[in-house]
Amino acid sequence: MKNLFKKSIVILIALLMGFQLFLVGCTSKKEDKSKETEKKEPLTEIILATTTSTMDTGLLDELLPMFEEEENIRIKPVAVGTGEAIAMGQQGEADVLLVHARQSEDQFMADGYGSVRKDVMYNDFVIIGSEADSAGIKGLKSAMEALKKIAQKENVFISRGDDSGTHKKEKKLWEKAEITPSGDWYVQSGQGMGETIRITDQKQAYTLADRGTYLATKKSISLEILVEKDKDLLNPYGVIAVNPEKFPKVKNKEAMKFINWITSYDVQKFISTFGKDEYGQALFVPDSEEWKEKH
Amino acid sequence: MDYPHLEVNNLTFQRSGTKILDIEKLSINKGEFFVIIGPNGAGKSTLLRLLALLEKPSSGKLIINREVIDNSSNRLAVRRRMAMVFQDSLLFASSVFENVAYGLKARRYSKNQIGKRVRDVLVKLSISHLADRKASELSGGEAQRVSLARALVLNPEILLLDEPLASLDPPTREVFRTDLIRLVKEEKLTAVFVTQYRTEAQILADRVAVLIDGKILQVGTPEEIFNYPEKEEVARFVGCEILVPGIIEVNNEGLAIVKVKDNEIEAVTPVREGEEVIVCIRPEEITLGIDSKSEERTSARNKFLSKITQIRHNGILTKVDLDCGFPLVAVVTKKSAEELGLVKDKEVTASFKATAVHVIRRG
Amino acid sequence: MNLIIEGVKQAFLLLLEGDSELIQITLLSIKVSGSAVLISMSIGIPLGLLIALSDFPGRRLAVALINTGMGFPPVVVGLAVAMFLWRSGPLGFLNILYTPVAMVAAQVIIAFPIIAGLTLAAIQQLDPRLSLQALALGASRFQVLLTLIREARLATLAAIMAGFGGVISEVGAVMMVGGNIKGQTRVLTTATVMEVRMGHFAMAIALSIILMSLVFAVNYLLTTIQQKGETPWITHIWK
Numbered sequence: 001m002k003n004l005f006k007k008s009i010v011i012l013i014a015l016l017m018g019f020q021l022f023l024v025g026c027t028s029k030k031e032d033k034s035k036e037t038e039k040k041e042p043l044t045e046i047i048l049a050t051t052t053s054t055m056d057t058g059l060l061d062e063l064l065p066m067f068e069e070e071e072n073i074r075i076k077p078v079a080v081g082t083g084e085a086i087a088m089g090q091q092g093e094a095d096v097l098l099v100h101a102r103q104s105e106d107q108f109m110a111d112g113y114g115s116v117r118k119d120v121m122y123n124d125f126v127i128i129g130s131e132a133d134s135a136g137i138k139g140l141k142s143a144m145e146a147l148k149k150i151a152q153k154e155n156v157f158i159s160r161g162d163d164s165g166t167h168k169k170e171k172k173l174w175e176k177a178e179i180t181p182s183g184d185w186y187v188q189s190g191q192g193m194g195e196t197i198r199i200t201d202q203k204q205a206y207t208l209a210d211r212g213t214y215l216a217t218k219k220s221i222s223l224e225i226l227v228e229k230d231k232d233l234l235n236p237y238g239v240i241a242v243n244p245e246k247f248p249k250v251k252n253k254e255a256m257k258f259i260n261w262i263t264s265y266d267v268q269k270f271i272s273t274f275g276k277d278e279y280g281q282a283l284f285v286p287d288s289e290e291w292k293e294k295h
Numbered sequence: 296m297d298y299p300h301l302e303v304n305n306l307t308f309q310r311s312g313t314k315i316l317d318i319e320k321l322s323i324n325k326g327e328f329f330v331i332i333g334p335n336g337a338g339k340s341t342l343l344r345l346l347a348l349l350e351k352p353s354s355g356k357l358i359i360n361r362e363v364i365d366n367s368s369n370r371l372a373v374r375r376r377m378a379m380v381f382q383d384s385l386l387f388a389s390s391v392f393e394n395v396a397y398g399l400k401a402r403r404y405s406k407n408q409i410g411k412r413v414r415d416v417l418v419k420l421s422i423s424h425l426a427d428r429k430a431s432e433l434s435g436g437e438a439q440r441v442s443l444a445r446a447l448v449l450n451p452e453i454l455l456l457d458e459p460l461a462s463l464d465p466p467t468r469e470v471f472r473t474d475l476i477r478l479v480k481e482e483k484l485t486a487v488f489v490t491q492y493r494t495e496a497q498i499l500a501d502r503v504a505v506l507i508d509g510k511i512l513q514v515g516t517p518e519e520i521f522n523y524p525e526k527e528e529v530a531r532f533v534g535c536e537i538l539v540p541g542i543i544e545v546n547n548e549g550l551a552i553v554k555v556k557d558n559e560i561e562a563v564t565p566v567r568e569g570e571e572v573i574v575c576i577r578p579e580e581i582t583l584g585i586d587s588k589s590e591e592r593t594s595a596r597n598k599f600l601s602k603i604t605q606i607r608h609n610g611i612l613t614k615v616d617l618d619c620g621f622p623l624v625a626v627v628t629k630k631s632a633e634e635l636g637l638v639k640d641k642e643v644t645a646s647f648k649a650t651a652v653h654v655i656r657r658g
Numbered sequence: 659m660n661l662i663i664e665g666v667k668q669a670f671l672l673l674l675e676g677d678s679e680l681i682q683i684t685l686l687s688i689k690v691s692g693s694a695v696l697i698s699m700s701i702g703i704p705l706g707l708l709i710a711l712s713d714f715p716g717r718r719l720a721v722a723l724i725n726t727g728m729g730f731p732p733v734v735v736g737l738a739v740a741m742f743l744w745r746s747g748p749l750g751f752l753n754i755l756y757t758p759v760a761m762v763a764a765q766v767i768i769a770f771p772i773i774a775g776l777t778l779a780a781i782q783q784l785d786p787r788l789s790l791q792a793l794a795l796g797a798s799r800f801q802v803l804l805t806l807i808r809e810a811r812l813a814t815l816a817a818i819m820a821g822f823g824g825v826i827s828e829v830g831a832v833m834m835v836g837g838n839i840k841g842q843t844r845v846l847t848t849a850t851v852m853e854v855r856m857g858h859f860a861m862a863i864a865l866s867i868i869l870m871s872l873v874f875a876v877n878y879l880l881t882t883i884q885q886k887g888e889t890p891w892i893t894h895i896w897k
Contacts, residue, residue, distance in 0.1 A: 091744065091745075092745055093744050093745055093755075349793055379794035381787065387805065397792070401795065401796050429887075
């Protein structure tokens with residue numbers, strides 16, 4: 001009994017699966033074709049590991065299609081936490097990284113996981129809080145001083161608490177102030193930037209945010225920028241090609257194309273204008289070698 | 296047809312090491328209404344399932360229309376020449392029409408053919424008005440009619456029925472029984488009917504097989520089985536409550552005297568002198584009288600003075616246990632018991648005909 | 659409160675506009691989860707049937723595993739599948755990480771235990787003699803299996819709805835193996851999480867409305883099929 005039954009079921013399953021995969025594969029190819037009817041299909045795909053806050057700025061949504069068109073390379077941006085992005089690089093699961101965690105990047109290079117690293121751009125962080133500003137940090141020039149005051153007064157501070165680039169920056173500031181923040185006033189959200197800002201708004205507390213996400217959420221919250229433009233608040237981005245010697249499977253040629261492209265003058269110029277339309281101010285400052293030569 | 300429709304040779308069936316069936320031979324003829332009776336646990340349902348090809352025997356052969364059925368046969372094709380009705384209607388969760396059409400659909404009949412045949416059989420079973428009713432909404436009797444319709448619509452060569460009347464109430468049972476036998480005979484089907492009730496066998500059967508503990512002990516017409524049981528177990532099953540050992544003293548061309556304890560009983564039997572036997576008398580064949588000296592004329596040649604040892608009232612009937620040197624059990628109506636003033640320890644005469652004495656060879 | 663009202667308003671505007679990205683995300687959700695459910699049905703229903711009707715050493719273990727699989731956290735499934743599909747993983751050569759194919763695969767792993775487990779329970783609830791009766795009426799073994807599924811259709815359809823509900827609304831697995839890549843692997847759930855994270859509440863609410871409408875529409879359809887011809891039969895309790 002079972003033999004005939006199993007046979008027919010196996011055939012049925014195989015047919016259905018084949019049909020389904022065919023359907024899914026077919027439709028995704030169709031989408032490619034409709035987007036690029038004039039160009040030939042992209043030959044290679046590379047995986048770009050980047051961070052959610054980078055993604056959330058919207059810069060990549062504009063930048064990547066430009067790259068795809070020019071170089072005919074399909075790029076898959078996987079936006080995860082900084083830690084995960086670096087880890088992907090350490091496992092050879094990504095071809096190129098775009099992150100903003102200088103210490104981790106340097107370690108990454110020192111350990112031989114990356115073959116090439118270049119500066120790309122920087123944006124900055126701001127300390128935001130309620131208008132009431134009970135810690136009185138508004139206008140301070142030093143971020144570290146601001147944090148000291150918040151800690152002293154034990155005003156509620158929401159930290160990312162997720163080892164992201166933002167979180168690492170925050171930790172460095174506490175270190176500099178020689179404070180180990182702890183207590184009921186120090187809250188770790190474990191969430192992304194947008195949500196952390198929400199929570200801060202809800203509690204009318206303080207937090208460290210990247211300017212881009214703040215601007216994006218500004219309309220729906222009541223927090224203001226209290227401290228900005230401190231050198232310590234700069235957030236530099238690096239682009240790294242994962243080392244093909246360690247991971248022969250990575251698509252190094254294409255990764256290098258991306259790196260050279262994003263640090264090229266014209267692209268840097270584009271980066272310098274990003275955000276002006278929507279927020280009235282640019283979100284990023286270009287920082288590659290090519291750019292700095294001419295500026 | 297000079298060969299049996301259905302035949303079984305040396306059939307055994309085992310489950311978990313126990314032998315449930317052990318049948319040397321069984322033949323069922325075409326057009327016969329064949330009843331298999333036996334107590335609960337005898338293996339009747341198992342035997343029926345084996346005949347229906349729903350299970351495989353542990354050993355032995357099943358032969359249908361002279362065709363031996365074994366592992367290489369197209370069992371499905373053979374199965375499709377039969378149909379079975381169970382004790383519980385086991386209707387599917389759909390309408391009556393859909394239920395009756397089930398077997399036809401499985402055989403891939405066209406919609407038109409199905410429609411016609413189903414409607415015809417619903418008329419035959421007087422359930423046309425139920426065609427669109429949901430199976431779950433039927434009464435017990437209606438459901439069994441649908442179950443029967445579902446089987447008959449397939450024009451089976453062999454109709455198998457596993458205690459189909461057992462779950463019905465007595466009036467419904469009677470009507471159903473009458474319709475069943477009529478339809479089976481009309482369509483000239485071969486029917487194999489399993490039951491534990493003797494009365495059903497007596498009313499319905501052309502021939503009866505008695506199955507006890509997995510073995511067929513006797514096959515014959517209902518009259519043969521009930522009046523001339525050949526084995527002790529058969530006798531007990533067909534209703535002989537009294538079974539006493541004895542020995543044939545004299546046999547004079549069929550009229551014999553059997554010595555039982557110190558008594559002599561006249562019996563009609565071919566069993567020879569000197570043979571050890573078991574004497575079996577049915578309670579309903581014993582007449583009770585109060586006065587041994589009475590003028591009552593009975594043709595009973597056996598008259599014994601007995602003492603009542605127990606009286607058991609059983610609804611409208613009363614069972615009377617007697618001792619006349621050997622145990623007897625008689626049954627009278629409650630009214631008669633009262634009229635005769637039957638009480639414990641009373642002395643009465645128990646009489647029964649020689650022809651009522653069933654003699655079974657010992658061993 | 660204002661924010662919610664604002665959000666809902668903007669959501670309807672976006673929906674009426676027929677934003678192309680919105681449409682694309684919705685279509686992909688349907689394709690991925692729809693395929694996953696169809697495949698899960700073709701594996702799960704026969705599997706549930708088979709296990710319900712047969713006895714074999716380790717059967718109880720198999721049933722326990724399926725029942726456990728029903729409640730498995732999607733994100734764990736996603737992680738496991740991702741590890742298999744990584745370049746360094748055993749199936750890395752397939753190169754299907756961050757594609758809809760991987761998403762379908764992960765969702766099949768989530769849905770088929772649900773469908774198998776509930777089908778199994780449904781079949782076990784049937785009268786075991788029904789299959790005997792069906793055979794005795796001349797059904798082939800395959801026809802008997804179809805009959806059993808039909809007899810248990812109420813529960814089987816509930817199983818399918820549960821399977822669909824489970825995958826259309828999960829975010830952990832599709833996030834891990836899909837990567838939420840715009841235009842490629844972004845579905846309703848991952849898009850919603852992202853929009854929330856970015857603070858775009860109008861969009862998030864719009865996506866949520868679409869997701870819930872989709873789930874409702876599919877379930878309405880399946881419920882209609884399930885309840886065809888059924889009338890509530892226990893109502894006499896209340897009368």
